[in-house]
Amino acid sequence: MGRIIAVANQKGGVGKTTTSVNLAACLAEKGFKILAVDMDPQGHLTIGFGINKDELEYTIHDVMLDEINVGQALLIDVFPGLNLLPANKFLAGAEVEFIGKQDTQFILKNILSKIKNRYDYVIIDCPPALGMLTINSMTAADTVLVPIQCEFFALDGLSQLIHTIELIQQKLNKNLKLEGVVFTMYDSRTNLSLQVVENVKDNLNQNVYKTIIPRNVRLAEAPSHGMPIITYDSKSTGAESYRLLADEVIANTNF
Ligand SMILES: Nc1ncnc2c1ncn2[C@@H]1O[C@H](COP(=O)(O)OP(=O)(O)OP(=O)(O)O)[C@@H](O)[C@H]1O
Numbered sequence: 169m170g171r172i173i174a175v176a177n178q179k180g181g182v183g184k185t186t187t188s189v190n191l192a193a194c195l196a197e198k199g200f201k202i203l204a205v206d207m208d209p210q211g212h213l214t215i216g217f218g219i220n221k222d223e224l225e226y227t228i229h230d231v232m233l234d235e236i237n238v239g240q241a242l243l244i245d246v247f248p249g250l251n252l253l254p255a256n257k258f259l260a261g262a263e264v265e266f267i268g269k270q271d272t273q274f275i276l277k278n279i280l281s282k283i284k285n286r287y288d289y290v291i292i293d294c295p296p297a298l299g300m301l302t303i304n305s306m307t308a309a310d311t312v313l314v315p316i317q318c319e320f321f322a323l324d325g326l327s328q329l330i331h332t333i334e335l336i337q338q339k340l341n342k343n344l345k346l347e348g349v350v351f352t353m354y355d356s357r358t359n360l361s362l363q364v365v366e367n368v369k370d371n372l373n374q375n376v377y378k379t380i381i382p383r384n385v386r387l388a389e390a391p392s393h394g395m396p397i398i399t400y401d402s403k404s405t406g407a408e409s410y411r412l413l414a415d416e417v418i419a420n421t422n423f
């Protein structure tokens with residue numbers, strides 16, 4: 169029975185995609201069957217696994233429009249043990265295309281319900297917004313994982329995100345839980361990173377992962393080579409920290 173984790177934060181550039189790619193790859197490396205789902209029209213998760221997003225025959229968008237079967241869009245073994253539902257710019261149209269349709273919040277949930285049992289984990293990379301694509305992701309998910317960048321505005325918008333999660337719990341998905349928050353781009357040379365971590369911990373009564381992802385240039389380079397960090401530089405601090413995060417996620421899972 170697959171556990172569906174939506175990686176979400178409406179703030180841009182906080183490490184959602186880096187966390188999605190690398191958590192998914194690290195879980196696969198540990199022998200779990202993984203489905204990664206790109207729900208961002210930017211298609212960065214798709215690129216992160218080395219797929220040319222502009223040459224795709226089918227994407228998650230076609231499946232959501234009900235034009236093809238989910239199996240037709242699935243890319244098999246983009247990393248050993250890991251399948252991908254890719255996205256590209258066409259997903260940006262979804263918000264408008266679904267106006268007037270019924271139950272549009274449940275489209276992704278219905279798609280994943282057909283295939284989630286084939287996987288141990290389904291990791292969904294959300295776009296930097298709280299619109300229809302993120303609502304679909306959270307409605308389909310068991311838990312939400314929130315990356316928080318260690319910078320001054322980290323807390324800004326966090327209460328809105330928590331409020332959105334609560335609304336979805338009340339109206340669309342009563343079983344949704346907060347998987348936890350993970351700090352990203354931690355810079356041990358500055359006091360600011362440390363202060364942000366302390367500040368968020370004080371203000372947030374939620375599960376915070378012990379693993380903190382450091383700022384690591386290898387993590388930033390890996391997507392341009394279309395590789396998860398454990399392929400690009402298996403011994404880097406970025407690789408080691410995402411492996412530790414995967415261990416924590418596994419420890420939190422009640423299969
Ligand atoms: N730990 C890290 N160390 C160094 N660079 C990082 C790290 N995490 C992310 N980056 C870089 O920071 C940028 C933003 O990261 P990422 O794309 O993962 O954020 P995002 O939240 O998915 O962004 P968006 O909101 O646009 O989807 C990218 O260039 C990425 O390579």
Ligand SMILES: [Mg+2]
Nearest residue numbers: 184185208212
């Ligand atoms: Mg992203």
